[in-house]
Amino acid sequence: MSIITGFTEPTQGKVEINGYNVSKKAKKAKREIGYMPETTPLYNELTPKEFIQYMAELKGVPRKTRKQEIERVMQAVNIADVKNRLIRNLSRGYKQRVSLAGALVGNPKVLILDEPTVGLDPKQVTQIRDLIKSLGKNHTVLLSSHILSEVSQICKKVIIINKGKLIAVDSPKNLENKTEKENILLVTVEDSENKIEDVAKRIKDINKIKLVKTLSDGTKQYSISSKDDTDIRKEIFSTFAKNEITIFELKKAEASLEDAFLDLINNQQEEPEKTKEEIKQEKKENKEKQKKEKQDKKAEKIKKNEEQKSKKTEKNKKKGGDK
Template sequence: MITVEHLTKCYGDFMAVNDLSFEIGEGHVYGFLGPNGAGKSTTMNIMTGCLSATSGQVKIYGHDILEEPEQAKKMIGYLPEQPPLYMNETPVEYLKFVGEAKGLKGKELKEQIEEVIEQTKIEQVKNKLISALSKGYRQRVGIAQALLGNPKVIILDEPTVGLDPIQIIEIRDLIRQLGENHTVILSSHILSEVQAICDKVLIISKGKLVAFDEPENLEKLLSVSNGISFITEASKEEIREILCNINEITQCEFEERADGMIAVNIKTKSDDSQDICRQLFMAFVEKKKVILQMSSQKANLEDVFIELTEGENTDNHSEEREVEEE
């Protein structure tokens, strides 16, 4: 379990992390989201002991990351956004070096290297120079080094950045597998990726935690609207008259088509899109007007993210300062 309590990090007058508190339990894949400059990487670097906090506390299974760094760091495997690879070594040579740095030796070191090579599927390139490997394989080597020592927690900062679509799918599958035996925390700018592989999501904005829940619950509980689109032969006046009797509708837009029909896009505060579609259909039937096509779109994690971080104005100076310090 990871406990973050009242974590604050300042760079001069700029507060990158602002009184951040949360708890992470075992056996889940957690997504860590936030706009550029929101404090994600700063928080992850503090959690892994790579950066000190201005104030607050991080405990990894009861061990304070600053007061008991050796015990705490044994619990963590970390892959930074830029994997710390030695390009003139092979994966086997590099993993041997990392394993020894983590205190592994002899038979245990050899067995763990073989295990992480198999787990990350890098057998066919294990004796090639890392400089000759593709970006996808380099990421796999980076994940392999994070797995050495069998840590309880795996922290991945932008693990799929710069990868092609096939490599992204492969790394996502690997992360899902890791989540079966480890607690995984990953930072990503790809919302669909977080939604696809994460059990729970933390959203940070201006250094503060603004949401922490399962993706499905975030979509249900927030005030983002569900959308319904339809095409009808009715006039704008007739459409307005029909829609004014459906209380759940919050917004309506019209688009006149070349064939004389009107495309209508509405927003609704109701969680039951099927019920609204049913009401629309019956209301148009009552007026003897035809709906030729209708579809609904449920609010997703992207809508939630935009609503929670809307209005975040991180200036370039602050963003650059955070990157430079990290």
């Protein structure tokens, strides 16, 4: 993210924003971006109004429209009621919104938001999410987040990057669907005689039945997996009822984006980890080789030295003898 915003220079590759290369045409590229960093850095000694004004000036908002622009942004993020208080004294939620306002000012085409809802209370979180959604209508919003439920709520496209490698680019729904290989139902039943497994065998389409947990009121929760594209809820209901198993709850377990994420990461991790180990081993081997070589050289040197010494002593002896 800091490479995209031009905060750090890339070592490889390039970033283009609306056709402007960030490292070569920095000024023009940066004008297209509104960036809200994760740590929401702000000048504590300024008021929100002054801060936004400063950001507007930095971004080169023309003087004529500056006042209007500042007002517009403050209304958009709803901070007009605290605009003259010092940022130092504002709550986390307000600070977050001031930071967002700073990113919004100047109406940039691309908004880059780094974890915009971290550390907010639930009400503020929904407010900010709604705001981001509405911003998405007029801006391209690039949002980074660890809260995947948030991502599946707000975003239209998800990019998953693991250890600097691109794993997936898709819509959240597609990603969720990909991991949904079979139907899983969650059933909570009262089954004092423990005959559920026998009963379940009678239903053709059930692949597997597994006890998830026993609840405190004596009921048990099972997960039942069946083949794809078959809905066995009706059948379960009727056969369980006939066999005097009372169903308390019956629901379909949906694959979330989190499952998709874990799936993708796990699939990808196996390979690089192996290579890493290999690299480590190679390094070790190399080191050992080098050590050996060094030791050999040392030994050789010592040998040579000793030989020379012995030669010298022999010579000396000879000299002594000559004398």
